Amino acid sequence: xxxxxxxxxxxxYEELQRLAGSQSIQDYIRSxxxxxxxxxVDEAVRRIQAxxxxxxxxxxxxxxxxxxxxxxxxxxxxxxxxxxxFYNHIVANPxxxxxxxxxxxxxxxxxxxxxxxK
Numbered sequence: 087x088x089x090x091x092x093x094x095x096x097x098x099y100e101e102l103q104r105l106a107g108s109q110s111i112q113d114y115i116r117s118x119x120x121x122x123x124x125x126x127v128d129e130a131v132r133r134i135q136a137x138x139x140x141x142x143x144x145x146x147x148x149x150x151x152x153x154x155x156x157x158x159x160x161x162x163x164x165x166x167x168x169x170x171x172f173y174n175h176i177v178a179n180p181x182x183x184x185x186x187x188x189x190x191x192x193x194x195x196x197x198x199x200x201x202x203x204k
Contacts, residue, residue: 110171113164125160125168127175131182134200147187147197169196 094102106114108127117123130153133139139153150169151158160168173196176184187197 108171108175110167112167113171124154124157125164127168127172130154130172131175131184134184135182135202141200147199149190149195149197151195172196 102111102114109117113123113126130150133153134141139148139155141148144152150165150172173186176182176186176198183201185199185201187199189195190197
C-alpha cells in the first residue's frame with residue numbers, strides 16, 4: 087500500500103487534530119477526500135449501543151468485525167489502526183458499557199464485552 091507524507095506547520099497540525107476529533111488524522115483525511123467511512127469509533131460505538139449489533143450472540147466476547155458483519159471490508163493495516171483507536175476510546179470512556187476482555191485466541195484482535203446500561 088502506498089504511503090503519502092505531508093509536512094504541516096504546528097498550527098495546521100493542531101487544527102487538523104481538532105477537526106479529526108475522535109478519528110485518526112489518516113481516517114479524517116481519507117473521509118474528506120474519498121467520502122465518509124463507516125469505520126469510525128463513533129459508528130462502532132453507535133452500532134453496539136443502538137442494537138444494530140447483538141452482542142448476546144457472542145457470550146465469550148466480540149471483535150470489531152463482528153460489529154460490522156458483512157460490511158467489514160477494511161484492509162489489515164487500516165483495520166489495526168482503527169482497532170487501536172477503538173481500544174483507546176473504550177478504555178478512556180468506561181461509561182459506554184463496552185469493556186476490553188483480552189486479545190483473543192491468537193493474540194491479534196481485541197475482544198470486547200458489552201453491558202447495556204439501564
